[in-house]
Amino acid sequence: MxxxxxxxxxxxxxxxxxxxxxxxxxxxxxxxxxxxxxxxxxxxxxxxxxxxxxxxxxxxxxxxxxxxxxxxxxxxxxxxxxxxxxxxxxxxxxxxxxxxxxxxxxxxxxxxxxxxxxxxxxxxxxxxxxxxxxxxxxxxxQAADEHEPDPAGIPSAATAYRPVVLGLDPAAPDESVIEFAFDAAARRSTVLRVLYGWNLPPYYTYGLSADPDYHDEIARQQSAALADAVRPWRRKYPDVEVVEESRAGSAANYLVDVSSGASLVVVGRRVRRNPVGFHIGPITHAVLHHATAPVAVVAHN
The missing domain is CATH 3.40.50.620 (HUPs)
Structure with a gap:
């Protein structure tokens, strides 16, 4: 079918x-x-x-x-x-x-x-x-909103697509969400920006550790985890230019911030069989309400 x-x-x-x-x-x-x-x-x-x-x-x-x-x-x-x-x-x-x-x-x-x-x-x-x-x-x-501005600074359907943005947690990557984003970027012949927002440990947040080297080490670890999660998909979609971006802070705010320059924002939603209520997750909920580009919500188990 x-x-x-x-x-x-x-x-x-x-x-x-x-x-x-x-x-x-x-x-x-x-x-x-x-x-x-x-x-x-x-x-x-x-x-x-x-x-x-x-x-x-x-x-x-x-x-x-x-x-x-x-x-x-x-x-x-x-x-x-x-x-x-x-x-x-x-x-x-x-x-x-x-x-x-x-x-x-x-x-x-x-x-x-x-x-x-x-x-x-x-x-x-x-x-x-x-x-x-x-x-x-x-x-x-409109179609022009998904494209980069022309030399006069005006969005035009004749120019290249703006990047596709994927929100990804490397601790729980789901193939269906990642593949949807890579496929969307490939069809648009555009860049895929993979974003990961992560939180510092509570004891660091509350000032119990102010060692900048420790912060940098955590940042390196999180960036490495993101790279590991994306690596197989780089091989599967060799023609897609991928930019990995990892930073401390709210993942929802991160995605919302970059949505103004995106053609599409891709987020995941865990499938819940409970028929009562709207279970879409706090990050997806925030992105849906505040992103300025079209948002794709991909359900996964």
């Missing part, structure tokens, strides 16, 4: 940006795009109200996804585009739809005046329960 790139659509500006990002990604991967518009049934008393009657329901359940698919076909000639309109709770339906997808792409409203995402319950619920990679895209994200 051929996997597809799936984009969730609800008619909002952020979901339209997600569809466009998904279309570009589908072309990079030479895969079909499937646009999914989940129809959540309206309670019967509300359905009888003039503002949400049959004509309005038909508009949302038929016209918007159809017109969106037609627009994508025009802007991306040669891309195979399908659409479907299942009904149910959006988070549940999208997570189930993504089960057989290459990846799922969702939109998120940008925070007004502040870099980052506003991740709603549907987005968090889908990410927490999907077992395939999920990419979150901000409203207003």
């Amino acid at each position: 051929v996997r597809t790139v799936v984009a969730g659509l609800d008619g909002s500006a952020e979901s339209r940006a997600a569809v466009e990002w998904a279309a570009r990604e589908a072309q990079l991967r030479d895969l079909p795009l499937n646009i999914v518009h989940v129809w959540e049934p309206v309670p019967e008393p509300m359905a009888q109200a003039p503002l949400v009657g049959a004509e309005t329901q038909q508009h949302w359940t038929e016209r918007i996804p159809r017109e969106t698919a037609e627009g994508v076909r025009l802007r991306h000639p040669g891309l195979e585009v399908t659409m479907e309109q299942p009904s149910g709770r959006p988070a549940d339906v999208l997570a189930e739809t993504a089960r057989d997808a290459e990846l799922l792409v969702l939109g998120s409203r940008g925070l007004s005046g502040i870099g980052g995402f506003l991740v709603g319950s549907v987005g968090l619920g889908t990410i927490a329960h999907a077992e395939r990679p999920v990419v979150l895209v901000r409203a207003g994200e």
